[in-house]
Amino acid sequence: MKSEKILLRFPKTETGKPIVYQLIKDYNLVVNIYVAKVTQDKEGYLVVNLTGEEADLARGKAFLCGMQVQVESVENGILRDNNLCTHCGNCVSHCPTNALHIADRRTMQVDLDQSLCISCSLCTTNCPFGACTSVL
Amino acid sequence: MRTYKEINDKIASGKAVVLTAEEIIDYVDRKGEDKALAEVDVVTTATFGPMCSSGCFLNFGQCVPKIRISECTIDGVMAYSGLAAVDVFLGATQLRVNAPANLTFPGEFSFGGAHVIEKLVAGEMVEVIATSYGTQEYPRRELRTEVCIHDLNQAIMVNPRNCYQNYNVAVNCSEKRLYTYLGQLEPNMQNASYCSAGQLSPLLNDPWYETIGIGTAVWLAGSHGHVYAEGTQHFPTCQRSPNGVPMEGAGTLGLTADMKQMQRKYVRGCSFRGYGVSLALGIGIPIPILNQRILRQVCVRDSEILAPITDYSLDYPMKTGRVLGYANYEQLKSGQIELNGHKIATSSLSSYSLALEIAELLKAEISKGKFLLSEPSQLLPREQFSKPFPIREKTL
Numbered sequence: 001m002k003s004e005k006i007l008l009r010f011p012k013t014e015t016g017k018p019i020v021y022q023l024i025k026d027y028n029l030v031v032n033i034y035v036a037k038v039t040q041d042k043e044g045y046l047v048v049n050l051t052g053e054e055a056d057l058a059r060g061k062a063f064l065c066g067m068q069v070q071v072e073s074v075e076n077g078i079l080r081d082n083n084l085c086t087h088c089g090n091c092v093s094h095c096p097t098n099a100l101h102i103a104d105r106r107t108m109q110v111d112l113d114q115s116l117c118i119s120c121s122l123c124t125t126n127c128p129f130g131a132c133t134s135v136l
Numbered sequence: 137m138r139t140y141k142e143i144n145d146k147i148a149s150g151k152a153v154v155l156t157a158e159e160i161i162d163y164v165d166r167k168g169e170d171k172a173l174a175e176v177d178v179v180t181t182a183t184f185g186p187m188c189s190s191g192c193f194l195n196f197g198q199c200v201p202k203i204r205i206s207e208c209t210i211d212g213v214m215a216y217s218g219l220a221a222v223d224v225f226l227g228a229t230q231l232r233v234n235a236p237a238n239l240t241f242p243g244e245f246s247f248g249g250a251h252v253i254e255k256l257v258a259g260e261m262v263e264v265i266a267t268s269y270g271t272q273e274y275p276r277r278e279l280r281t282e283v284c285i286h287d288l289n290q291a292i293m294v295n296p297r298n299c300y301q302n303y304n305v306a307v308n309c310s311e312k313r314l315y316t317y318l319g320q321l322e323p324n325m326q327n328a329s330y331c332s333a334g335q336l337s338p339l340l341n342d343p344w345y346e347t348i349g350i351g352t353a354v355w356l357a358g359s360h361g362h363v364y365a366e367g368t369q370h371f372p373t374c375q376r377s378p379n380g381v382p383m384e385g386a387g388t389l390g391l392t393a394d395m396k397q398m399q400r401k402y403v404r405g406c407s408f409r410g411y412g413v414s415l416a417l418g419i420g421i422p423i424p425i426l427n428q429r430i431l432r433q434v435c436v437r438d439s440e441i442l443a444p445i446t447d448y449s450l451d452y453p454m455k456t457g458r459v460l461g462y463a464n465y466e467q468l469k470s471g472q473i474e475l476n477g478h479k480i481a482t483s484s485l486s487s488y489s490l491a492l493e494i495a496e497l498l499k500a501e502i503s504k505g506k507f508l509l510s511e512p513s514q515l516l517p518r519e520q521f522s523k524p525f526p527i528r529e530k531t532l
Contacts, residue, residue, distance in 0.1 A: 086184065086404060086416065086487045090319050092471070093327040093483035105469055108488035126320055128186065128406035128416070128485070130246075 003051040005034075005077070006061075007119075007135070009070040010044040019067065020046075027060035028052050034077075034118035035136070045136055047074060047119045076135060077117025078124065084131035085110065091123040091132065140511040143177050143424050147505055152177040154502045156495035157336045157423075157434055164435050172431060178502055178509065179423045179434040181338040182355075182494035185331050185486030186406055186414040188317070189297035189368060191227040192253060192395055195289040196264065198222060199281075204274035208266040209233060213249050217266075221274060225294075226252060228405075228415035242315040242410030250415035251405030253293075256285045257357070258400040291395035293356065297367040299419055301339035301387040302443055305330045305463055305473075307480065310449035315410020318485060321448055328445065328473060328480045333491035334438045334465030338421040339387045341434045343380040345372070347423050349512025354391055355420035355498045357402035360507065361393020371522045380433070383442045383462060387516065391419065402494070418490055420498035424509050438465035445475060 008019075015038050023029045029052040038044035050057060064071050077099065087110045091100045099116035100123055102108055123132040146152040153176050155163055160179050164172045194215070204221040208214070212232040215224035230249035237243050255262055261282045270277045285291050306329045308314045308321035315321075318329040334340065342348045352363040367388025375383045395403075402418030425431050442462040451458045463473040468482050501507040 087489035088185070088416075088487040089484045090329070091483070093329075093481040094320065102471065105471075107492065108469065108484075110489075125409060128319070128408055128414070129404060130407070 001051060002054050002057055003049060004057060005047070005049050005074045007072040007074045008046045008048065008064060009072070010038065010046075011068050012041055012043055014067055014069055015042060015044045016040055017067065019064070019069065020048075022063065023050065023060050027063065028056045029060050035120060047077075047136070074119065074135065076114050077119040078112075078121070079133045079135060080112055081131050081133070084129050086129055086131075088128075090128065091126055094122045094126045096120060096122065138177065138424065138426050140424060140426075140509055144508045146177055147502055147508055150503070150505045152502060154178045154180060154422075154499045156492070156499055157181045157341050158492065158495065160431075161335065161435050161437050164431070169428070169431065173425065173428055176425050176431070179341065179425060180420055180495045180498040180502065181336055181341045181423060181434075182418070182420040182491040182498065183299060183333040183337045183486060184402065184416065184418040184490035184494060185333070186317070186416045187295065187298045188229050188414045190253075190293065190295040190415045190417060191225055191249065192256075192291055192293045194224050194226060194291050196222040196224075196283065197287070197289050199276065199279060201275045202273065203266060203268050203276035203279060204271055205266045206268045208264065210264055211247070211252050211255070211262045213247075213252050228253060229413050231413060237412075238410060244409060245407045245412050247407075248405065248413030250413050253395070253415060254400060254403050254405040256291060257395060257398045257403045259284055259286065285396055292392060293359075293361070293395045293398070294364070294390075294392045295417070296390050297369060297388045298391045298417065299338050299367070299389040299421075300332070300385050301337070301343070302382050302385055302441065303331045304385070304446040304452070305443045305468065305482070306448045306452070307445055307460065307475075308449050309447040309460075314448055315408070316448050317408055317411045317414065318448070319408065319483075325475065325478060325480050328463075328468075328482045329485060330443060330463075330465075330468045330482060331485040332443065332465065333486055333488055334441055334469065335436055336488065336491045336495055338419065338423075339389070340381060340436060340441055341423055342430075343376070343382065343433060343436075344518055345387060345516040346430060347426065347512070348389070348421055349515040351510055351513035352421065353508065353510040354393070355494065355501070355507070356391055356393035356398070357418050358399035359393040359395065359397035361391055362510070363389050363512070364392045365390035366516045369522065370516065371520055372517060373519050373521050377440065377442055379436060379440055381436060381441050384444050402490070418494045420494045422498060422502060422507070422509055438469060441465050443468065445473075
């Protein structure tokens with residue numbers, strides 16, 4: 001089994017199609033939707049975590065590419081500018097997955113574990129210094 | 137017992153023993169109070185956080201023909217010009233002239249006076265637009281130009297209220313989200329927001345203002361400045377713990393320093409959704425270890441400092457004075473506090489990490505003989521109450 005976090009960008013023509021359903025039914029994939037914005041007749045995006053056999057994952061991604069859906073790997077759920085971050089820690093209680101967290105309570109530095117980030121953007125709206133920006 | 141002169145002589149000769157307000161705690165634990173008192177000359181305190189009551193006086197110099205500015209904007213932010221010809225005051229929380237503010241709630245408040253101040257400190261160009269009614273000796277009626285801080289004669293930061301001695305822990309007891317100067321507060325006390333460097337914070341290490349007074353030398357964002365007055369809303373008469381540490385806001389400081397010597401890292405514009413713009417500042421204040429009492433006071437630790445948990449949905453705006461409970465800074469820094477059996481996630485708007493960095497920077501400057509202490513020329517009031525704003529209907 002393999003797990004992969006990806007960002008899917010849909011052109012207007014594809015937003016009406018039940019892509020997630022097909023990923024589950026035809027490609028045997030477990031789909032965990034982190035962020036979704038899909039509006040009929042408008043461009044949309046999904047941040048999902050796909051889990052499945054390596055071959056199924058590859059076939060699923062090939063299917064997505066065939067649908068004119070742009071598939072981007074999401075290594076970084078958000079972008080944090082270390083020159084702007086003051087490590088105040090305000091983001092920490094707003095981050096639902098503890099991706100932003102304080103590992104060392106002595107220095108109180110804010111660490112970011114990208115593997116836990118679900119791109120919810122709560123940090124981007126809560127940071128007084130504009131240190132976090134969305135990848136979407 | 138030590139005097140300021142003895143300490144400054146030691147600093148000047150590069151022999152002063154300086155520790156941060158965090159280090160002194162361990163030092164006294166390990167070596168004992170008597171040894172620490174004999175050895176340590178200075179303890180450095182520091183804080184970094186949003187301080188709305190900040191701003192700067194700027195003098196642009198004169199152009200040809202001369203102007204006596206009557207209205208002025210800098211990067212679209214109005215600067216007060218009811219002063220001499222080319223003097224203005226730029227306030228940190230002032231918004232751009234056409235800013236939508238909270239017209240669509242919650243507003244973003246992406247730019248204001250604080251951001252202009254940060255740009256100036258960084259040496260960036262800002263656009264100045266000024267108009268005047270024109271006089272015989274100041275005939276120019278308008279100007280539009282770009283300047284940077286190096287073009288100005290003076291850029292002096294003057295902050296009426298910095299370094300709150302202690303501060304509220306904000307929670308939201310209502311059913312709807314609040315947007316405050318302490319950040320976003322989720323309904324039903326889902327989170328709590330605090331804002332103090334706790335055991336590192338200047339006035340928590342000098343609870344009765346025995347060494348920090350008018351004339352005290354301070355490190356303001358990298359520049360060497362001074363305490364010029366008690367801060368606005370300096371209310372030392374308040375509930376205090378047995379160690380003398382206030383259990384609410386209490387004392388404040390008016391600070392000033394040359395902005396040309398400041399570093400951008402410690403002068404940061406910040407935006408609070410639904411509230412407005414503020415200026416986050418890094419401040420370091422040295423405390424001379426004059427006697428045993430002062431040494432004991434700088435050994436204060438997070439677990440001994442209590443902050444009032446306050447409901448910002450009702451009690452704060454309606455000034456009821458009700459406090460839901462108290463939390464100490466050790467609990468607040470742990471990421472969770474408990475109030476009546478209810479667990480609340482905590483986060484800070486004050487950067488302890490940057491406060492530590494500043495305490496170390498100031499320690500290094502003093503150790504190298506580059507920063508001397510100054511004895512206050514006047515002490516701050518130790519008794520003073522808050523007055524209400526009287527709302528009186530004017531009868532005709």
